[in-house]
Amino acid sequence: MIWNKNKECMSREELRDLQGKRLHKLVDLVYHNTPFYRAKMQEMDLLPDDIRTIDDIAKLPFTTKADLRDNYPVGLLATPMSEIVRIHASSGTTGNPTIVGYTYRDLEIWKEVIARALTAYGVTRGDIVSVGYGYGLFTGGLGAHYGVEHLGATVLPTSTGNTEKHIRLLRDLGVTGIACTPSYALYLAEALHKQGLSADDLKLRIGAFGAEPWTENMRREIEERLGIQAYN
Incomplete structure (x- = not known):
């Protein structure tokens, strides 16, 4: 499914043109406002006007x-x-x-792109999504949280810890989506089994997993044990 047809369905030529314009704008911003980047560019005899197309990204210094x-x-x-x-x-x-x-604008962009990703996974306004990432200084929890709200779905801010209560809420509220680390998804599946429950006792259908590396084998195991489609 598509959240923002205007942005997600543009032609390759339109996309490259937009990327070039935004890259130039970004480079111009940091050149004039961040001494560190200005010095690195000057070391390479680069000016913002040297960056015009997305291909020019290869001219820029790395940030380590x-x-x-x-x-x-x-x-x-x-x-x-x-x-x-x-x-x-x-x-x-x-x-x-x-x-x-x-900035405020950064957060608006953030929740927009999360809404695009969730929509691509199949999340709709009719879903209830449990956000099991950590909240606080880590970006994941609030990032997913505001993306779910922006989409118009219902967010359940479970965060991390208290897995027994988490499982109860998943079951009692009929939660249909979950966002967390893949390792926690497997831990959740194990805890579910220990309680004598299975995927059939839940209504979960979509999982958005990240914040750590995972393998295709982990994806298949998560999908089988939780009865969901698992997305990165």
């Missing part, structure tokens, strides 16, 4: 994990803090956490 750590906390922001309405961060287990600042 070390760059993110070295510019902690907000050295890579391209907008003043007065325009930042939310901050998320990585765990920081290997050094400084990666700080991500969002």
Whole structure:
């Protein structure tokens, strides 16, 4: 299914034209507002006007994990803090956490693209979706949450932990979709089995899994044990 036909069904030529325009706009933004990126581009004798098509992305310098750590906390922001309405961060287990600042417009775009993905998976306004990603500094929970709401479906913000209660709500509310890590989906299936229940006791039909790597074998096992279509 398609959420935004105008954007998702444009021709390849229209898409490339749009990508080129947006890439140029983005490069121009960071060149004039982020000293780090301006210095990297100047080292390569690059100016924003050198980036005109999507193919020109190959001219741009890479941003590494070390760059993110070295510019902690907000050295890579391209907008003043007065325009930042939310901050998320990585765990920081290997050094400084990666700080991500969002403007209001960023969040509008975020929930729009999540709605597109969920619609492609088959989620509709008639679905109830349990968001089992962690909320808080991790981006996944709130990202999926607002995407479900933007689509018009019902969101159940279960987050992580208390799996027994989660299973009860899945069953009692007739939840039809779930978003979580694939490893938690398998844990949920095991907990379901320990309670003497099976996929037949639930109405789940769609799963949106991510935030960690998983294999095709895991996908097949999740689909079989939870009776769903599993999407990455």
